[in-house]
Amino acid sequence: MTLRTALIACGLSTLTLGSMVLAQDEMESIRRFDVVTLTDDRSLTGTIVKQNSETIWIDVGFDVVAVPRSSVQSVLRADADGSTGATRDGKGFFSVADDLPESTPNELSKKIGEAVILVSTPSGLGSGFIIHPDGYAITNAHVIQGEQQLKATLFEQGEREFRRVVLDDVEILAVNNHTDLALIKIKRPENDPRPFKFVYVQGMESLESGQEVFAIGNPLGLERSLSKGVVATTNRNFEGLTFIQTTTQINPGNSGGPLFNLQGEVIGVTNMGIPAGEGLGFAIPARYVRDFLRNHDAFAYDKDNPNSGYSYKAAPPRSEFGPPPMLDDDTADQ
16 A cells, blocks of 8 residues: 555545645644654654654554655654754854754755765865854864864755855864864855854764664765664773764765764764774764863864874883883782
């Protein structure tokens, strides 16, 4: 049975206020229900009782309709008070949002893909993402390490045309080598006052193994590449920091790019993969990003010292093995 047949069988083919399928401009008045918007812009309203990576089951009051994910454009979940909104956080550098609708990576990439940028330096390139309409953006510290001349490439989709815009007015504001994060600011030409497209940072961490995620970046310079996967584990330890381990493909050039959930929130910053391991990618959790931005003044960049910020080096290796001389006594082998 096709989705259209299922809807007609349930008496839901008319787009009226009395039906459970509503036009887009009528959705806001019924926020006490979940709203599933289809790819043909019709909307199915009810209570979502179950969902997985392939299907959403929605109770429309007198029947439960199974909706294939491939036919879904977005999912808007009901909330308690019928309100949604975004708030600015991190000293105004980033925004968090409440009750963002679920959608597919394909649809989300069309909406938020312009906020993902390519960051290039004389020695290499990486990815980044814009977190503020004034052009503040996040990337990895190792992408810009030791560099001062940065360029940012934006990918803007017009009504008919697609434009690749290179901006060379990029300022480094803060660098934290320990967490591998950097805050930069991109500026448009003076005759272009348009705000930048930006993405939301997840406000309260909500991660679980098996959760679907996707990354957008520029692996090996292949611009605007999207890869999908799941969260393999939420807290993999490396050198005293915990990372999100994901099956999403992470390659050189992805560094500094966003890892998204299906609400389009940044849940992590992709920063490393294991070349010899298939499906072993890692991302810096959003909680480190929020803390870095709230305390960015502690990591303020000094143009006269490209390696500014605290960077704790590893201790030198021993030249001789065995216990140190001052401990070399009768208790050494006990």
